[in-house]
Amino acid sequence: MADTERILGDITVLELSHDIPGAYCGKLLAGLGARVIKVEPPNGEGDRDMPPFAGDVHHRERSLPFLYLNTAKQSVTLDLALREGQQILRRMVAGADVIVESFAPGILAKWGLDYTTLSSLNPTLVMTSITAFGQDGPYRDYLINEIVAAAIGGLLYTMGLPEREPLKIGGDAVLYNAGGSAFSAVMAAIWQRDVTGSGQFIDISIQEATATSQIHSSIEASWIYSNPGRRSSVLLEAKDGWVAVGVESGVSAETWPRLCDIMDRPELADDPRFATTFARRDHREELKAVVSDWVRMQSKEEVYHLLQGLRSIAGYVATTADLYRSPQLVERDFFQMIDHPVAGPASYPGFPFRVGDQPWMQIRAPLLGEHNEAIYAGVLGYSQQELHRLHEKGVI
């Protein structure tokens, strides 16, 4: 497919980000066909140090989060703290449509690279700044990471068990949500620019992106004046892992009796404690005891498929290994084999959605500064001597 046929094939993005949100935003844009140029410090962006590493070897071309987050992007090196680096960036901005950056508020302004300056060079520029708490306000200079965001974004308090400390969601889900928020906002700004010809500034606060994603704490507190707390787990242990059976939620009238037959406990079908959805919710603990005896003897995926067959909204706790062999994900070609000159080949998870027949751009992440020639010489017209000088001076 020609680049111009891709949904964002006419868009050039400069990505000046460290950590997950900016990189995930850039990954989605690159996936849809945008030319995304990662502008990294000469020693490499901070994401290159994120563990785990391919083969557990800490190396700037082997960070697994980096490899995933930066598929289909280009990389140039540039020291933005130097005047000459700032000048070069301003030249690049003239030919760019979007900037995604995650410097602390005020840093880019110090360098003459803030939206006011850059938009005067390029009024069509869409600039997205992703920061901990936004560009202003009393917490503006505070620091954030995954767990701090979950805490101050109102998400963490209801997670975990009632008798213990709050517990974060595994991995970096909250930071990925901030990146997804930036992606959607950039798409909206591109659409608006398609019509008006003008760019704009997008201010993403990781705290606000998190607060948007808490679905009941604030509304319950506002509406019924009480705070939802942490709840005990409904997961049941199977032979080889964990499941949720789902019969305490709405199921069709035949589901419970049929399950009783399968569990070889037909007498429970008429038990008033379990006869309706509401009854089952009121007798949650007893229900759990009764069903868990059966579940314990089954494999988790058997329980999942069986109960889904009975129209119960069941789930099984899939591990990463389980996901790689899930018939659903495999049949949908969700995984993509991607090779890499240093890390080697592996199967990467794909994207959350598909637009018509358009395939996603799924090529490997760039090596550090891999596109210095192509962009500095090829696009900006620097000679080999000039490139050498810039490199000697530590600008690139």
Next chain:
Amino acid sequence: MLSRALDGIHILDLTQVAVGPYASFLLSTLGAQVIKVESNQHPDITRGAVEPTGVEQLKQYPGRVPGLRPWNRGALFNQRNRDKLSITLDFSQPAGKEVLKRLAAICDALVENFRAAVMDRQGLGWEVLHAVNPRLVYLKLSSQGNTGPERNYGSMGSTLEQTGGLVSITGYRSGDPLMSNETYPDPVTGIISVGALIAGLRLARRTGKGCLVDFSQREMTVGLLPAAMMDYAFNGRVQGPVGNRDAVAAPQGVYPCAGEDMWIAIAVQSDAQWQALCQVIGNQDWTRDPSLRTGAGRRQRHDQIDAKLAVWTRGFDHYDLMHRLQRRGVPAGAVLKGSELLVDAQLEARGWWEDLAPPEVGKVHRFVTTPWRMSASPFRPSTPAPSLGEHNDTVYLDILGLSRAEYASLQNAGIISTEPRWLRA
């Protein structure tokens, strides 16, 4: 000049409950006109029972009072359905199907989050509507995607966390896997699906042809744990729960503060931040242990550090401690309860919350807004969530252009009505 990004875009919204309404609400904040299609027999369950009873059901009404028309007064419905026009339509009937097709013909996009086969079984799936409106962008938010052996499996946010791998890496150290209880895949999907729909709109504008945007919540969820996925792909390692820690920060955790169930999250990500933390602690003896000067050393003694920190943090109000630590450059966040989030100083200063008094509620409540602040597409005060079928006249007569005779006949046949007719439980 557009005053908002999606001005002039008309969206037919068949979504219900959580993930779908999140998406369509966010689209409306960008200026899209969202027409929410509701059913008198099978409403959005967040409208609640017609005559709610019992503690669980009553919880969602202001002060736990259902009021005269409880289906307009529920908390979740009001939060997720601001700025939408509500019409009712029974599209299980042939005449209703024809009306839906006519609505699809005048809209730019349609959004739904039914189980995969539902719209097809109604004779209103992607292929049919594409023939009716060849430029329509059809955003299908489903649990597993539009294809595959499990496409018709039902899900909720909580089961998606499981089948999407998130639960396998969530849990206390050496503990069992746990769900978040926040149905996290729902709001995140809602947020990302805005970009997905716009991608579809851009493709349609360029090619002149609409498209199906096939959004799999399960695949989105798997995309939230790529470090763990790639660790398996490259290193053959199956990651499990690690509690509140991660591979780099030490110490990192959630520590008790003064008061009832009050906590603070602290994350020390560098030696410099560790030094700063020690200073705030007042350089107590235990902090001066030289083995703690490096990250590796602190990771090794993490349990002991946690125990000491927990004793120290207990003496502080969690906000006060957060400010002390942050002013010295140590990442820290008070673990906010819902009531605290509503009055957090940063969110207040940024004007992030929306204060709105839905008319049948009669009192101001505080609602979430958007995860972005766009200079050329600012958030505007919302109209409250609509009552059931509130905009039937506007949409059917003014927007769709039905004749009065046609409209009356549909109402007489029960295809269009404002009466709630769903079963009680």
